[in-house]
Amino acid sequence: MRAVLKSQADLWGTPIEPIELNPKSRDDTPAVLRGLQSLYADKDVREQVLGVLSRRILPDVDRTKGRPGMEFWQIFVLGVVKFTLNCDYDRLEDLTNHHRALRQMLMISDVSKKRFSVHTLVDNVSLLTKEALDEIN
Numbered sequence: 450m451r452a453v454l455k456s457q458a459d460l461w462g463t464p465i466e467p468i469e470l471n472p473k474s475r476d477d478t479p480a481v482l483r484g485l486q487s488l489y490a491d492k493d494v495r496e497q498v499l500g501v502l503s504r505r506i507l508p509d510v511d512r513t514k515g516r517p518g519m520e521f522w523q524i525f526v527l528g529v530v531k532f533t534l535n536c537d538y539d540r541l542e543d544l545t546n547h548h549r550a551l552r553q554m555l556m557i558s559d560v561s562k563k564r565f566s567v568h569t570l571v572d573n574v575s576l577l578t579k580e581a582l583d584e585i586n
Contacts, residue, residue, distance in 0.1 A: 505581035519573040528577035542567045
């Protein structure tokens with residue numbers, strides 16, 4: 450049961466549009482998150498991106514059965530972060546579980562104990578292919 454995107458964030462979660470990112474940061478992570486934030490804010494573009502992901506990621510799987518998987522938005526965010534930062538899955542796991550703004554971008558509340566293992570990240574982020582990213586681009 451893989452969802453395209455949660456219809457609403459967790460009760461304690463922060464909506465994506467008002468996430469505060471340091472505009473003076475010289476690190477590349479906030480810049481990537483700022484780009485994702487602006488993409489999410491444009492509803493038409495967001496729907497097009499999620500449509501491509503829906504067609505490209507496991508298109509023949511029945512999404513109404515089975516255990517819940519990572520949402521397409523989360524796969525997209527983590528895939529873009531991984532490719533843009535050119536990081537391995539160990540660094541991606543650390544960022545996913547400990548970088549507050551990234552967790553907010555994934556629609557995970559600050560009080561949530563939800564964590565992703567390296568194995569989960571490999572299984573899900575690897576579904577986002579270069580061809581899917583090229584089509585989105």
